[in-house]
Amino acid sequence: MNLKCDTHRRIATLLLLVLAAAASTLAQDGKLVIHATPEQAYVFVDGRALGQAGHTFSLSAGDHKIDVVNYGYTPNSQTVSIASGATTNLKVTLSPVTETVAGPWGAMTIEGADHDAILLNGKTPEFFVGQADEFNHDWWWKQELVVPPGTYQVTVLAADKEVWSGPVEVPADQRVVIDVPKGVRKTVPWSRGQKLTAPPRFSVGTASATVAVAKPVAQLSANAAQINCGDTSQLQWSSSDAPHVEISNVGPVAASGGQGVQPKQTTTYELTALGPGGRPLPARLST
Secondary structure (H helix, E strand, O other), X not given: OXXXXXHHHHHHHHXXXXXXXXXXXXXXXXXXXXXXXXXXXXXXXXXXXXXXXXXXXXXXXXXXXXXXXXXXXEOEEEEEEEOOOOEEEEEEEOXXXXXXXXXXXXXXXXXXXXXXXXXXXXXXXXXXXXXXXXXXXXXXXXXXXXXXXXXXXXXXXXXXEEEEEEEEEEOOOEEEEEEOOOEEEEEEEOHHHHHOOOOOOEEXXXXXXXXXXXXXXXXXXXXXXXXXXXXXXXXXXXXXOOOEEEEOOOEEEOOOEEEEEOOOOOOEEEEEEEEOOEOOOOEEEEO
């Protein structure tokens, strides 16, 4: 009988310790509420795709990198300090990118991914194009992801989980239906692409949404293409709609800029750019 009582006491003590540890963990957390314009903006915390703005996110106390993104708008990135047991309210207004985009076009319909984040050609917030329920039907009211023809690495993220990722080829004037997590289900004719002229990058309405993704462009030049060995030439480059830009024999660079180079032999510099809308032809020059 004493043995049973002793066992019960040990179990009760263990349960109390577990509950105390759980309560201590919860007490260390704080909350973050983001009020964003547009309201469809998506929140990444420390690189994790947590969900649409307007929700309450429970975060550990301390500093966190917060990215608020919506395709067609300039992203907002900042470090926010979360206090234990407190709620931090953050108001973010994203600035729209006013330039429209030009075709030709294809489209994607993404089914079965609920509100998960959709990224093209990358897995960081810069490659985010929308949440899946903005692209999940092609009925009378369209919810569509419109892209230049090409092959895309599509990634579906939910917090720390990669729900699905794979290459998707989108031909001109065709609509590719992706069934998450199975993959591409079918490709069907899409005559609507021929009617699009210069759509905005992001538009929403009643039960409708269209995200039109721009193809990146990039240029590279030098003030002196012919130089003597050891002389300096100034490289100049510019790009748009490309979060990742790199120049061979230089390395990763900003979207636009300039840099002096001093090649010791004939050297080819190749600028490559990558964005949600694909990869333009590399820009090359030799000095």
